[in-house]
Amino acid sequence: MPSQTRKSSFTYLQQKIPVYYGSFWTPRQRQAHNLHEIAYRACFKxxxxxxxxxxxxxxxxxxxxxxxxxxxxxxEAAILGRHIIANDVNPISRILAQGRMAIPDLEKLSERLDVIRQLQPVAERHHLSMFYHRQTLHELLRLRQWLQKRKAGGEEDALDHWIRMVATNRLAGHSPGFFSVYTLPPNQAVSRERQKLINAKRNQKPEYRDVKALILKKSKAMLKDLDDQARAHIEAAGRKAVFIEGDAARTKKIKANSVTLTVTSPPFLDIVQYAKDNWLRCWFNDIPVEEIAQGITMSKTVDDWMHKMQTVFHELYRVTKPGGHVAFETGEIHYGKTRLEHSVVHMGIQAGFHCDKILINEQTFTKTANIWGVRNNTHGTNSHRIVVFSKPE
Ligand SMILES: C[S@@+](CC[C@H](N)C(=O)[O-])C[C@H]1O[C@@H](n2cnc3c(N)ncnc32)[C@H](O)[C@@H]1O
Structure with missing residues (x-):
């Protein structure tokens, strides 16, 4: 525990649960690997x-x-030499995570991108001229078609996964490092109409972006601080990694009593529009947007949210090893008035877990962290609230 920890407690059904406040981790404590540098709504550090x-x-x-x-x-678990299981109902999640479970050779990556660049042009219209220069769109369409064919033919390899992951991340953003003209950050694609307005307001037209050069540049940046040990760990984890695209409450593929630790942050009520924000990523990856819209938990009230999360907790109890742990991050919603951690304590205990503690990680914030209605800063601090459970032996 850090030296300045403060302690209080929360009583639930006569059980006193310790609550620790302190700076248990900070983003800068140990520089995070650049391999994490992929944008996603509501991700944690x-x-x-x-x-x-x-x-x-x-x-x-x-x-x-x-x-x-x-x-x-x-x-992070793979970098540290652990085996991993990832589930998410959003197929984009798998694309972003699985793509990084094998580290590419940059020479081979460059050769593969050359092969793709030399393919026949794709004669399709996609009405994306408000985002992309004509030539950039041609390059993007070739890439998209290559990935489609490789997937359909069961030929997609680790290099294709990497390319898909980087390209998905580079589709649109707010700097020349992205394929698109200036737009919102990459995890919040705007509609075609809204982009036309942005272009008019900024008096801008999409300029040419070299798709191959940008993929290589981003790849180099992501890999630059990975040492041999981290690479070996990731390769080993990648060989056994399990990726599931489904509802967190129904994960039959995961064996009972097999997970040592779960670290997670759930969807909070209906404040992040994952489907709307991901339409361009869905287009590139040939995923129907409705698929995302249907699966994602979008609770309107805390009661709805608890009803859904309770089923997830029962499933977490099934898959957790006796003696294993669950660290469940919660936010403050309704501008700090609702404390979800107390509801989380209730759900975990209902499922059979022991509630070990609540950690409130506080740190001085450097920029405003008031994200999509989840208030993550109060009086100059940026707090994460984590409820820690263990499964009795
Ligand atoms: C707060 S985000 C998690 C972010 C993650 N901790 C990270 O660092 O990227 C919540 C995730 O839950 C997913 N999700 C929403 N409803 C789900 C469900 N019923 N089952 C599985 N995943 C779901 C969303 O697609 C989203 O990726």
Whole structure:
């Protein structure tokens, strides 16, 4: 525990649950690997899962995230030599996480991108001229078609997964490092109409972006701080990694009593529009947007949310090893008035877990972190609230 920890308690059904406040991890404590640098709505910083992975697991143990998002928990676990299981109902999540489970050789990556660039032009219209220069769109369409064919033919390899992951991340953004003209950050694609307005307001037209050069540049940046040990760990984790695209409440593919640690942050009520935000990523990857819209938990009230999360907790209890742990991140919603951690304590105990503690990680914030209605800063601090459970032996 850090030296300045403050302690209080929360009583639930006559059980006194310790609540610790302190700076247990900070984003800068140990520089996070650049391999994490993929944008995704409501992702957490790698320092958060790292804290729990180092505390509750040993190399070779299984680390799981039922709401994996961009894969922060499982990528960090893989770097640390753990086995991993990732689940998310959004297929984009798998694309972003699985793509990073094999580290590419940059020469081979460059050769593959040359092969793709030399393919026949694709004669299709996609009405994306408000985002892309004509030539960029041609390059993007070739890439898209290559990936479609490789997938359909069962030929997609680790290099294709990597390319798909980087390209999905580079589709649209707010700097020349993205394929598109200036737009919102990459995890919040705007509609075609809105982009036309942005272009008019900024008096801008899409300029040519070299798709191959940008994929190589981003790949180099993501790999630059990976040492041999981290690479070897990721390769080993990648060979056994399990990726599931489904509802966190129904994960039959995961064996009972097999997971040592779960570190996760669930969808909070209906504040992040994953389907709407991901339409361009869905287009590139040939995924019907409705698929995302249907599966994602979008609770309107705390009661609805608890009803859904309770079923997830029962499933987490089934898959967790006796003696294993669950670290469940919660936000403050309704501008701090609703404390979801108390509801989370209730759900975990109902499912059979022991509630070990609540950690409130506080740190001075450097920029406003008031994200999509989840208030993550109060009086100059940025707090994460984590409820920690264990499964009785
Ligand atoms: C807060 S985000 C997780 C972010 C993650 N911790 C990260 O660092 O990227 C919540 C995730 O839950 C997923 N999700 C929503 N409803 C789900 C469900 N019923 N089952 C599985 N995943 C779901 C969303 O697609 C989203 O990726």
């Amino acid at each position: 790698p320092a958060l899962p790292r804290y729990f992975i180092e505390k509750y697991t040993a190399p070779g143990d299984v680390v799981y995230d039922p709401f994996s998002g961009r894969g922060t928990t499982v990528i």
